[in-house]
Amino acid sequence: MIETQDTVILGSGCSGLTAAIYTGRAGLKPLVLEGHEPGGQLSITTLVENFPGWPEGIQGPELIENMKKQAAKFGATFQLAHLVAVDLSQRPIKLKTTAGEIHTRTLIIASGASARWLGLPSEQALIGHGVSSCATCDGFFFRGKPIAVVGGGDSAMEEALFLTRFASKVTLLHRRDAFRASKIMLERALAHPNIELRANTVVDEVLGVEEKEVKGLKLRDVKSGETCTLDVDGLFLGIGHKPNAKMFAGQLDTDEEGYIRTSNNVFTTHNGVVVPGVFASGDVQDRRYRQAITAAGTGCMAALEVEKYLEEHGR
Numbered sequence: 001m002i003e004t005q006d007t008v009i010l011g012s013g014c015s016g017l018t019a020a021i022y023t024g025r026a027g028l029k030p031l032v033l034e035g036h037e038p039g040g041q042l043s044i045t046t047l048v049e050n051f052p053g054w055p056e057g058i059q060g061p062e063l064i065e066n067m068k069k070q071a072a073k074f075g076a077t078f079q080l081a082h083l084v085a086v087d088l089s090q091r092p093i094k095l096k097t098t099a100g101e102i103h104t105r106t107l108i109i110a111s112g113a114s115a116r117w118l119g120l121p122s123e124q125a126l127i128g129h130g131v132s133s134c135a136t137c138d139g140f141f142f143r144g145k146p147i148a149v150v151g152g153g154d155s156a157m158e159e160a161l162f163l164t165r166f167a168s169k170v171t172l173l174h175r176r177d178a179f180r181a182s183k184i185m186l187e188r189a190l191a192h193p194n195i196e197l198r199a200n201t202v203v204d205e206v207l208g209v210e211e212k213e214v215k216g217l218k219l220r221d222v223k224s225g226e227t228c229t230l231d232v233d234g235l236f237l238g239i240g241h242k243p244n245a246k247m248f249a250g251q252l253d254t255d256e257e258g259y260i261r262t263s264n265n266v267f268t269t270h271n272g273v274v275v276p277g278v279f280a281s282g283d284v285q286d287r288r289y290r291q292a293i294t295a296a297g298t299g300c301m302a303a304l305e306v307e308k309y310l311e312e313h314g315r
Contacts, residue, residue, distance in 0.1 A: 013040020015282025016110035018299030024074030130214030156238030
């Protein structure tokens, strides 16, 4: 017979670990499924300077490891597994994972969102060393330096405009001949003196792998095939994020991009009706902010709601 857990947390990033700390302190012995990317996006982040309490900054992996130790101290257990299938219509909730079947009274979905990358080996090698998918996280490190942003939509325009606060110049690269951003965002980018837009251009290689820092980009014109080198110190991807929520399609309400819709911050819904005992926190339901501190905040909220739910419905 499978033992029923009080709560299971999907994801071991900032949101999931905060939820684990709070539910652990409440004596719920949370089980954390670490997912396909243990530690979330912070695990591939270098210096984190905007998380409260660390005036000199802290390395992303170290911050995650500290949170994991803190959660374990309060009774959280961790399993290196990810979700294969789930049926939210049954109670207890039955989860099929790569480590077997798990039953739980409550569920916190903190599976995050994965950045969309170009997929270049050189790009992947330099993530956290000049290549980033978060302007608000890493823009500060490029004060007075030239950088490039890849993308053609509103996300890319927003990233480029934000980065002008720091960078000496922002070159916006798009593979098509027309940018698909909204008219107002495109006009703002075109009007900014420190932004240069280049259409029909793709990145073939990020230079600087041996030096472990971005030294420039090898660009290619998709129409002429001509190549050139662009001198930049950083590359930001503005091609969006992909929420890790496909397992819940048809069982939870999501927006047009697949982010889980929540009511009162963390309550999940199906056809507009709250799904009892199932909560979502962090980037899997936050397409706007996507910060470690906001993820931690909703992780706390979800944990408190789990505690309240179990008190009301019996453990």
